[in-house]
Amino acid sequence: MRRRTFVGAVGGSAIAGVAGCLTRDGDGSEDDDGTGDPEPENPDLEGEVQVATYDSMVNGENPAGPWLKDAFEEAYPDAELTWTVPENGINDYIDRSQQNAEIDADVYLGANLDDLVRVDDNLEDGGLLRELNVDRIDNAERIRDGLDMGDPHGRVLAYDTGYVSPVYDEELVDEPETLDDLTEPAYEDALLAQNAQGSDTGQAFLLWTIDAYGEDGYLDYWRELEANGVRILEDWQESYNGAYMNGERSMVISYSTDQVFANEYDYEMSRHQVAFPDGQAYANPEGMGIFEGASELDLAYEFLDFALSNDAQAVIAQRNVQFPAVDEEYVDLDEEFDQYAHTPTEAVTIGYDRLRGNLDGWVDDWAREFAGR
Structure with a gap:
């Protein structure tokens, strides 16, 4: 990270x-x-x-x-x-x-x-x-x-x-219990994510969806996220310190240590809740x-x-x-x-052998449809 x-x-x-x-x-x-x-x-x-x-x-x-x-x-x-x-x-x-x-x-x-x-x-x-x-x-x-x-x-x-995970405002949305929940009406126009081409958190979240939905299904999942209003910004800094901290959305892809930061700076903890959909986060x-x-x-x-x-x-x-x-x-x-x-109950990681020869193609296929949206 x-x-x-x-x-x-x-x-x-x-x-x-x-x-x-x-x-x-x-x-x-x-x-x-x-x-x-x-x-x-x-x-x-x-x-x-x-x-x-x-x-x-x-x-x-x-x-x-x-x-x-x-x-x-x-x-x-x-x-x-x-x-x-x-x-x-x-x-x-x-x-x-x-x-x-x-x-x-x-x-x-x-x-x-x-x-x-x-x-x-x-x-x-x-x-x-x-x-x-x-x-x-x-x-x-x-x-x-x-x-x-x-x-x-x-x-x-x-x-x-x-561990990369969603961070959310509990006064505006409930904790998503699954990744599928993020495509539901309750989370319409809620989620901020990052460009997987150059952002660690953006790429980690993308790989998490590939692990969950497979190489043949992850783009369909992202199409559902897009239809539900996901906003993709260039990097973590722009999405978190910019859009999320300015109150533009109620959820952002970030880290499971987020409350450490919130506590240090005396921010309202209600806006810094950590979600583990399916008990998972991406290591x-x-x-x-x-x-x-x-x-x-x-x-x-x-x-x-x-x-x-x-x-x-x-x-x-x-x-x-x-x-x-x-x-x-x-x-x-x-x-x-x-x-x-x-820490999540289960830490998701796609290993070297599966990434080798596939990573750039996965990111490129994703970027053609979703980068900059």
Whole structure:
């Protein structure tokens, strides 16, 4: 989940937990024991490690990025952490790789599963980010079961997760019990959604409908939503901080941590109710990985381990309004976070194998009919 500027059981295609060391077979990158990136006896922890991420990780009100930089540099006094924000996210690095241009970043922080699929649909399988030797990342063993992102090439570890779900005003509409309810007259002209071409929440909601109605039925479902007055705006910022917070609609596709934000800013909780149609929400874990050509490999591994430390996980969760990736016993969160951050009974995720070769086509077919409506 991309941080907003203000600060169960896994279903269907979700995947199992982290287990041991992730390796890529048959590409000549492993050492003799079958493990990529063997741990050096004397790691080089001096130099500048460059971490690519999204804008709201480092800019806006109280983002996590500046804290991560300061704390990492305190822990590694001979190192400097520099943030870089690519304009088009992972797509910038896909383009550079296709053009054989230099990639100067060492770490990518903020990769969704669909990013990895796009990498492999446009580059060689397992490209751009390197296979990780998880044995070099001590804190990886604390990642919660179910947060392996399902990359068959072992390139990423989750550092947080969120659940995309409807948020609604209970004084204007009732909680939808099913996705079908959103097509009924009671929700006419109620729903705000986002463009699946460039919005994380928009794409997650689209994938949720594909999981629910199948490749042959999701467009029909969206035609029913359109007939019922769904309004699709460009991104989460425009739909939530703009239209929804201005009272233009009574429901918006957002996150199940929405009440954490509402509580922090003392908003009326009645307008920040979280809905779990069919007991579900769409899980959107974010991962971090190391670029194949990283110049500061040892520091890159240390950063991944650091991002999974107790303090870093708490800061990321609370400042990004996210759920931490590690087991709750390792993270001390505010009581308000525990009270107002909600989880669905079932987390829906479409896995790598099903997304591979299909994602762009699904989004393009949807966009031809509905983008900008």
